[in-house]
Amino acid sequence: DMHNQAGIAHNGGLVPLLKLLDSKNGSLQHNAAFALYGLADNEDNVADFIRVGGVQKLQDGEFIVQATKDCVAKTLKRLEEKIHGRVLNHLLYLMRVAEKGVQRRVALALAHLCSPDDQRTIFIDGGGLELLLGLLGSTNPKQQLDGAVALFKLANKATTLSSVDAAPPSPTPQVYLGDQFVNNATLSDVTFLVEGRRFYAHRICLLASSDAFRAMFDGGYREKDARDIEIPNIRWEVFELMMRFDEFCAFNLSSL
Numbered sequence: 001d002m003h004n005q006a007g008i009a010h011n012g013g014l015v016p017l018l019k020l021l022d023s024k025n026g027s028l029q030h031n032a033a034f035a036l037y038g039l040a041d042n043e044d045n046v047a048d049f050i051r052v053g054g055v056q057k058l059q060d061g062e063f064i065v066q067a068t069k070d071c072v073a074k075t076l077k078r079l080e081e082k083i084h085g086r087v088l089n090h091l092l093y094l095m096r097v098a099e100k101g102v103q104r105r106v107a108l109a110l111a112h113l114c115s116p117d118d119q120r121t122i123f124i125d126g127g128g129l130e131l132l133l134g135l136l137g138s139t140n141p142k143q144q145l146d147g148a149v150a151l152f153k154l155a156n157k158a159t160t161l162s163s164v165d166a167a168p169p170s171p172t173p174q175v176y177l178g179d180q181f182v183n184n185a186t187l188s189d190v191t192f193l194v195e196g197r198r199f200y201a202h203r204i205c206l207l208a209s210s211d212a213f214r215a216m217f218d219g220g221y222r223e224k225d226a227r228d229i230e231i232p233n234i235r236w237e238v239f240e241l242m243m244r245f246d247e248f249c250a251f252n253l254s255s256l
Contacts, residue, residue, distance in 0.1 A: 014039065014048055018057045026064035033063070033071040040078045046087050047094060049079060051102050055109035056146065080113040088118065092126050104143075107131040111150035116157040123154065136242065141235050148241035155245050182244055193230040194239045201243060 017039075020032035036054070039045050049055065058076055063069045083091070095106045107128040114122055123129040132154070135147025188200035206213035231239060 014045070014052055014054060018052065018054055021057060021061045021063070024064075026068070029064055030068040030071065033068045033075070037071050037075045037078065040075045040082075043082045043087050046079055046082050047090050050091065050106055050109040051094065051098070053105050055079065055112065056105065059112070076113070083110065083113050084115065084118070088114075088122075092122065095122075095126055095128060095131070104131050104135060108135075108146055108150050111154050114157075119154065119157060129154075136238070141238070144235060144238045145241075148238045148245070152241050152245050183240070190226070191228050192239070192243075193228060194234060195236045197236055199240065199243055 017032045017036050021029055023029045040049060058072050061072065063072060091106050091110065095103050110122050110128060111132060132147050132150050135143045138144050183199050185200045188202060190201050190203050192199040192201060203217055207217060
């Protein structure tokens with residue numbers, strides 16, 4: 001019942017169940033996933049799920065049988081449906097006062113699970129965007145990738161929301177590229193070199209969507225007029241996601 005669900009989570013039952021998702025025994029893995037699905041039914045457990053990294057564990061897991069994959073997808077959907085009201089308020093509180101690791105887990109989870117209508121509250125007013133951007137500067141490749149994927153997810157939600165909004169157009173100039181032009185040599189006027197691979201980009205999009213690139217191209221940096229720019233100390237996968245975030249989605253905070 002609901003009291004037992006809350007009691008299991010409150011007494012530390014989530015972490016052992018999440019660890020069982022790493023099992024190579026398909027039956028054991030599925031039983032753990034099914035138990036987690038049951039615990040996710042109680043909104044009192046949602047914050048604990050996120051606090052211990054449960055959302056990332058469910059997203060990153062390698063599951064043996066299709067039934068387990070389906071169960072995990074339903075668990076994530078169940079958690080998503082509960083991110084509102086007092087649950088969301090508690091998560092916002094954790095994002096302000098918890099230790100840095102928990103703050104980041106909350107921001108990552110909310111990027112994937114929150115309603116587009118709550119993005120401004122969470123990521124602008126609540127400081128979630130700063131936490132995600134901070135992950136891009138991490139020396140941990142997994143944290144970099146998690147941050148980039150979360151930002152890309154946010155950008156997709158923002159563009160989906162803006163496409164159905166009836167709000168008047170922003171006076172801020174914006175440039176949007178179709179997906180077919182991202183990392184495409186057609187009309188590209190600048191190339192980034194990352195881990196020996198080339199990413200074809202467009203200065204006009206980067207100038208419109210990124211303060212960092214605006215400073216690079218408009219300031220006194222040597223890259224200002226360069227055609228080929230080497231970007232060290234970042235994985236290709238992270239850089240590619242970041243560039244798709246900048247070029248394809250042209251993410252503008254004022255649209256949130």
